[in-house]
Amino acid sequence: MSGIRALQKEKTRRQLIDAALGQLSSERSFSSLSLREVAKEAGLAPTSFYRHFSDMDELGLTLVDEAGLTLRQLMRQARQRIEKGGSVIQISVHTFMEFIENNGNIFRLLLRERSGTSPAFRAAVNREIRYFTLELCDYLQQANKLDAEVAYLQANAAVTIVFSAGSDALDCDRKDLEELALRTIKQLRFIARGAFEFGLRGDVRKRSRGETK
Amino acid sequence: MSGIRALQKEKTRRQLIDAALGQLSSERSFSSLSLREVAKEAGLAPTSFYRHFSDMDELGLTLVDEAGLTLRQLMRQARQRIEKGGSVIQISVHTFMEFIENNGNIFRLLLRERSGTSPAFRAAVNREIRYFTLELCDYLQQANKLDAEVAYLQANAAVTIVFSAGSDALDCDRKDLEELALRTIKQLRFIARGAFEFGLRGDVRKRSRGETK
DNA sequence: AATTTCGGTGTACACATGTACGCTATTTTA
DNA sequence: TAAAATAGCGTACATGTGTACACCGAAATT
The missing domain is CATH 1.10.357.10 (Tetracycline Repressor, domain 2)
Structure with missing residues (x-):
């Protein structure tokens, strides 16, 4: 269990988190974000989102x-x-x-x-x-x-x-x-x-x- | 300008307002309401909404x-x-x-x-x-x-x-x-x-x- | 009485959304 | 080395959305 895989996973998980944070602004609340937007911003296919969050x-x-x-x-x-x-x-x-x-x-x-x-x-x-x-x-x-x-x-x-x-x-x-x-x-x-x-x-x-x- | 018309308009305007208020709850915010939902709740066709609010x-x-x-x-x-x-x-x-x-x-x-x-x-x-x-x-x-x-x-x-x-x-x-x-x-x-x-x-x-x- | 105004309807369209499903490539395990 | 697990992709679909448009009938105006 060296973790080269788990490591990569953690990394793209962070990308998702950062993508979401990055989209927040005075005119954009978290609840107004869509799964697809966040995935796209993170450079992921929409369905890949589910590998990290349900x-x-x-x-x-x-x-x-x-x-x-x-x-x-x-x-x-x-x-x-x-x-x-x-x-x-x-x-x-x-x-x-x-x-x-x-x-x-x-x-x-x-x-x-x-x-x-x-x-x-x-x-x-x-x-x-x-x-x-x-x-x-x-x-x-x-x-x-x-x-x-x-x-x-x-x-x-x-x-x-x-x-x-x-x-x-x-x-x-x-x-x-x-x-x-x-x-x-x-x-x-x-x-x-x-x-x-x-x-x-x-x-x-x-x-x-x-x-x- | 007797207003039988304006009267009715005011009435359905109120219906829209009340419909919106009625849908609010601890788990439903105004920004999560859709125009269609509100119109439906008020007993109106979606497009009629625009006669009252832009x-x-x-x-x-x-x-x-x-x-x-x-x-x-x-x-x-x-x-x-x-x-x-x-x-x-x-x-x-x-x-x-x-x-x-x-x-x-x-x-x-x-x-x-x-x-x-x-x-x-x-x-x-x-x-x-x-x-x-x-x-x-x-x-x-x-x-x-x-x-x-x-x-x-x-x-x-x-x-x-x-x-x-x-x-x-x-x-x-x-x-x-x-x-x-x-x-x-x-x-x-x-x-x-x-x-x-x-x-x-x-x-x-x-x-x-x-x-x- | 003839014409205009206007609140309300139904149809239609383009678009975004969540997510089910099957596939691939690579890592992990056995 | 063979088998299993899994992160990520693309396709596909049903659903909900805002709103443009043409139309109707009743009230208001002329």
Whole structure:
């Protein structure tokens, strides 16, 4: 089992994946791609598609997985930058904006399929976003010593705001991008501040109810 | 021009609109509908479609307009309830959740076309959401006497959070809905609180810079 | 009353789609 | 080395699509 065959197979599988990614654009969603188009772009006969995926859906789910992977790489980048010092919020937002400039179509894929017509796709995207949120939640809990529930609510809200800003960024002139980032940062500060205040109050309430026993 | 003819025309136009709305579901987006399907559902020959819309796109934009209208009715409902007393945030969230339970497919339409493949659709949806946001912004500015920028940022963030919660609600069991609403309310309180704090600080800064001249 | 307008129909066509089927050439296995 | 497996190809077909065109009958206009 040297694999000269399996190797070639893996290669054309990638060609299919890349072909699909390459066809995505602001005016072309994954669900508007046809099996034939993708196969042609990959330099394959339509029927050869089936040697690699049973379905366009199966290809699509693969793409979502790749997108999730890219997202997680992104987070690692952000953490590296943070370790070198700087505002967490500011760095996170800028990292995300760079991601969108470089991977607009991948982000579009996530945005679109999250509200798309396939339950499987929706679940896959939501899973990726949940990972993303939970990692942020952990960070907040540790770094800011927040109540678990408050930390989760803050993480969830922050991710929502950032994704929405990313969505806006996709239809933005580059010159407006900086301003959008600034607004987003301020909104995240609102949330952080509010979470902090309520986190304290939450503690107080619990203690006054004797829940620390 | 009595209009017995124009009347009938308006009627079948409505049939087309309703037919399209009727076909929408969690597994069927507007862009996946075909002209023929819609015409058939409306009891029309395919070619008759053109007597009313030049395009499926034109129908779609009409649907988005209707959705926006429904959204604004919703806001009036919310205001009525608020005048009778109660927490603004709580009532707004519950009103929105009711909207989604009753008009899931209309909300899906907005969600999907906002990130869809047609620039015209995206613009139309964003316009509706902007109206929605600006009215909330006005309210916040008046009721809470906030700085204009802070009020806008808060309104924008709040709408984002609520829409996102609405999106989650679409894939929710009814039993989890209440909990989702509670979480959303808390998140909105974070934002309101944060905006309030920063609103104060913002004032202070501006004054110390002599910007009140 | 004669003419025009127009909402609706049915036919027809070119085109794109998914996929079943059989074939070939090459790698893998026995 | 013989046999089996398999990636890829080409053909073929049924189905759904948008829409051009000619036509009809009733309402509107003159």
